[in-house]
Amino acid sequence: DAEVNIRKKTFTEVQTERLEQAERTVLIKCPPKLNEKKLLQYLSSHGNINSHFFFENRGVHALIEFSEKDSVASLQDAIGIPNAAEHHVVPFKSRLFTFTLKNPVTQAAEETPVHLSPQSHIPVKELIQKLCHADDISSQMCILLNEYQLTEENIKLRFLACSLVRDFARAYFPDSTVKPFGSSVNTFGKLGCDVDMFLDFHDMQKHATKMKKGPFEMEYQMKRLPSERLATQKILSVIGDCLDNFGPGCVSVQKILNARCPLVKFSHQPTGFQCDLSVSNSIAVRSSELLYIYGCLDSRVRALVFSVRCWARVHGLTNSVPGAWITNFSLTMMIMFFLQKRSPPIIPTLDQLKELSDEKDKHVIGGYDCSFVSDLSKIKPTKNTETLDVLLGDFFEYFGNFDFRKNSINLRKGKEVNKPESSPLYIWNPFEQDLNISKNVNQPQLEKFVAMCRESAWILQKEDKTQRMINKEPWGLAALLVPFGKSNSSKMKSRMKGMGSETIRSLLDSLKLNNANSLQKAVGK
Numbered sequence: 001d002a003e004v005n006i007r008k009k010t011f012t013e014v015q016t017e018r019l020e021q022a023e024r025t026v027l028i029k030c031p032p033k034l035n036e037k038k039l040l041q042y043l044s045s046h047g048n049i050n051s052h053f054f055f056e057n058r059g060v061h062a063l064i065e066f067s068e069k070d071s072v073a074s075l076q077d078a079i080g081i082p083n084a085a086e087h088h089v090v091p092f093k094s095r096l097f098t099f100t101l102k103n104p105v106t107q108a109a110e111e112t113p114v115h116l117s118p119q120s121h122i123p124v125k126e127l128i129q130k131l132c133h134a135d136d137i138s139s140q141m142c143i144l145l146n147e148y149q150l151t152e153e154n155i156k157l158r159f160l161a162c163s164l165v166r167d168f169a170r171a172y173f174p175d176s177t178v179k180p181f182g183s184s185v186n187t188f189g190k191l192g193c194d195v196d197m198f199l200d201f202h203d204m205q206k207h208a209t210k211m212k213k214g215p216f217e218m219e220y221q222m223k224r225l226p227s228e229r230l231a232t233q234k235i236l237s238v239i240g241d242c243l244d245n246f247g248p249g250c251v252s253v254q255k256i257l258n259a260r261c262p263l264v265k266f267s268h269q270p271t272g273f274q275c276d277l278s279v280s281n282s283i284a285v286r287s288s289e290l291l292y293i294y295g296c297l298d299s300r301v302r303a304l305v306f307s308v309r310c311w312a313r314v315h316g317l318t319n320s321v322p323g324a325w326i327t328n329f330s331l332t333m334m335i336m337f338f339l340q341k342r343s344p345p346i347i348p349t350l351d352q353l354k355e356l357s358d359e360k361d362k363h364v365i366g367g368y369d370c371s372f373v374s375d376l377s378k379i380k381p382t383k384n385t386e387t388l389d390v391l392l393g394d395f396f397e398y399f400g401n402f403d404f405r406k407n408s409i410n411l412r413k414g415k416e417v418n419k420p421e422s423s424p425l426y427i428w429n430p431f432e433q434d435l436n437i438s439k440n441v442n443q444p445q446l447e448k449f450v451a452m453c454r455e456s457a458w459i460l461q462k463e464d465k466t467q468r469m470i471n472k473e474p475w476g477l478a479a480l481l482v483p484f485g486k487s488n489s490s491k492m493k494s495r496m497k498g499m500g501s502e503t504i505r506s507l508l509d510s511l512k513l514n515n516a517n518s519l520q521k522a523v524g525k
Contacts, residue, residue, distance in 0.1 A: 008296070010374045015179060022163035023157070024050070024069050027270055029098040030060045033111040039099070046162045047071025053153045056115045057272040063156060090246045094164060096270050117153040119272060121191040124481060131478040132469075134520045137389035137460075140189060141303045147215070148306050150189045162197045168242050169199055172235075176201050181281065186288045187295030188305050188332060194274045196220040198281050199235065231278040233257045239277070240264035250364055283431050285362060286370040287329075290430060294336055294347050301347060304391050305335050307477060308333040314481050315452050317445070322444040326425070326449060333427050333437065334410060338395050340414035346384045349414035350430050353379070370431045392477070393460045400453035404446060408436075456480050 009017075030039065036054075038060065045047060048067040066072060072095060078099055082089050122130075125149055131140040150158075158180055166178035182196035183189035188317055237255055244253035249269040256263050263278040295302050312318045312331055319325050326334075339346040343487045353372035356379065363370040373379065387396075407416035408426035412433070421425045421436075424446040429435035459479055468475040474482055 005036050008376055010376065011185075011292045012374065014292075015185065018155070019163065019177065019179065021050075022159040024067070024072060025063060025065045025163070026072055026075065026095040026157070027160060028064060029096075029270070030054070030061045030062050031099055031101045031104075032059065033101065033104070034060060034114060035112050036114050037112065038110065043075070046074040050496050051156075053117045053156075055117045055153065055157075057119065058061060058269070060116070061270070062113065062178060063153070063160065065156070076140060080212050092246045092248065094248050095160075096164070096248050096488050112205070117151060119154055119157070119191065121148045124310075127310075128478045128481055131476070131481075132474055134476075137392065137476040138387050141307045141388045141392065144477065145303045145306045147358075148190045148310065149302070150184070150191060155184070157271050158195050161195055161273050164268075164270075165197060165243070165247075165275070165277060168247060169239055171242070172201075172238065173201060174295070178277070179285075181285050181288045183328075185289035187302060188291060190217070190306070190309070194276060194451060195268075196276050196278075196284075198278045199239070200280050202280060214414050229262070232395040233262050235279055236262055236277070238268075264429070268523060271403045282363075282365045283368070283370065286365070286372075286431055289374070290350065290372065291332065291336075291354075293372075293374075293376065293379075294339075297379060298346055298382060300386075300388055300391060301336075301339060303388055304339070305332055305397065307388075308335055308395060311452075311456065311477075311480050312449075315482060317449050317452060321394065325445050326438065326441055330427055330438040330441070333430075334399065334409060335395065337409045337411055337414070337427075338398055339391075340411065341398070342384055342386065342391075344382060344384045345414065346382050346386075348379060349460060350412040351414075365431070368431050368433065372472060373525060388477075389460075396453040396457035396460065400450055400457050402450075404450070452484070455484055475478060 029041075040049060040052065043064055046066070047070065050065045050067045052062060052064045054062050075097075076093060076095075079093075082098075121127075127144065129149070130143055134140040134143055161176045162180050166176065169176045169178055177200045178197050179200055180195055180197050183193045184195050225234070237257060240253055240255040243264070243266055245248040247253075247266075251267050251269055253264065253266040256265060261278055261281060263276050265274070265276050267273075267470070268275050295305075309318070309328055309331060312326070316325055318328055318331060336347060340349050350372060354369075356373035357371045358373075361371050361374050384393060403416075404425060406418065408419045408428060410417045410428045411430050412428065417428075423436055423439050423441070424443045425437050425438040425441040426440045429437045460476070463475060463479060465475045468479070
């Protein structure tokens with residue numbers, strides 16, 4: 001029931017609540033021999049603690065969420081500056097602290113084991129073993145979801161990372177906020193994924209509308225620049241330098257200011273996250289909210305997405321390095337499209353969500369209408385009762401036989417539309433309607449995807465579960481997470497009729513390559 005209650009909040013409510021929570025939170029590097037009760041007892045002298053957890057990241061850390069923001073200030077007042085005998089320190093006071101024992105010998109004797117919250121998912125090999133003990137494919141998909149999805153603790157840590165960056169941004173822009181977008185907040189994030197965050201000044205614009213009273217037109221004197229892009233580059237350049245020079249635990253800071261969307265990449269050691277910081281990316285935030293709505297509407301949506309994404313990663317169809325392969329975002333949009341096409345549909349089209357929207361849902365960004373309903377209770381639940389195993393098999397069947405040469409994928413309408421141009425894979429950007437989100441995908445990668453879909457559909461239809469269990473072989477979803485191609489490349493050849501021989505050759509080569517690497521890669525992000 002609690003899960004249902006959490007799920008029904010709007011995207012903005014959840015964001016606001018979590019950002020506020022993060023402002024009352026501190027992160028402590030704990031002494032190696034720790035007594036949990038004593039630590040909490042001491043911290044409670046600064047104020048009531050709402051929640052806490054411990055995790056391992058080059059030593060044990062504690063995330064402490066106080067009930068009141070004042071408690072953080074009270075604790076900061078009691079904390080000293082590091083002894084600068086060996087190094088000189090930059091005197092920036094953050095909410096990252098190191099605690100050590102004053103009397104290590106006597107206090108260490110009181111050590112108690114603490115429960116550590118995992119911040120990464122289990123390796124694919126272990127996952128496959130777990131899946132083999134399930135009762136059916138639907139249960140396997142739920143197990144995978146539970147192993148891979150972001151935990152409550154991990155989400156708190158992500159919002160804290162944003163909040164700590166915000167403390168820096170506020171030195172220059174007191175009204176700014178730093179918010180996560182993308183997989184950290186769209187309900188499809190996997191443990192270990194990067195934190196995409198953006199610097200937002202929009203709260204200042206809301207303030208501007210209040211200044212209409214009185215006889216004067218009043219405005220701040222601000223520096224004017226020839227373009228928004230230049231302003232973004234300058235802001236990120238300065239904040240990037242600031243994190244690099246003064247940010248505790250911010251390492252490997254890279255400023256990538258000439259990208260289509262300028263950003264600063266850095267590694268945040270205290271939380272263990274790789275972070276990408278950009279400036280107000282409104283359309284990306286709308287995409288995050290759209291996926292959040294789809295993920296909340298029906299529990300099957302997330303289970304299917306996590307299974308298909310894990311499958312794609314194992315077979316080298318997706319990759320954390322940019323290239324000609326399908327991105328996780330494109331793949332997720334393909335799954336959403338497939339769910340819109342079910343009979344009856346499992347999720348509504350974007351046009352249907354737009355029809356349900358009211359005045360407060362209006363969003364026009366850069367001339368694009370990005371309006372859709374934000375209140376989940378206005379969306380009627382689906383009448384579709386298909387089980388997860390049916391959906392998984394049908395997904396592979398559907399895209400294994402999709403006419404990619406002629407058709408494109410349109411989530412606004414929820415139907416195939418003739419391709420407007422000749423990219424191998426054409427998925428309409430749901431908001432910027434003249435863009436193809438999968439423009440990077442080349443023909444060999446698309447054909448490899450189609451071949452893998454056909455192979456997977458075939459395995460699910462033909463396999464004898466009992467026989468495979470007797471032989472102690474992976475079955476169901478687990479059988480799809482083992483790289484193909486070694487034992488059955490001759491069978492695959494016969495199922496690829498109608499593909500160009502060049503593509504088959506490159507496909508089989510990539511399979512040989514992938515066999516060794518894909519398990520390695522899949523354990524990664």
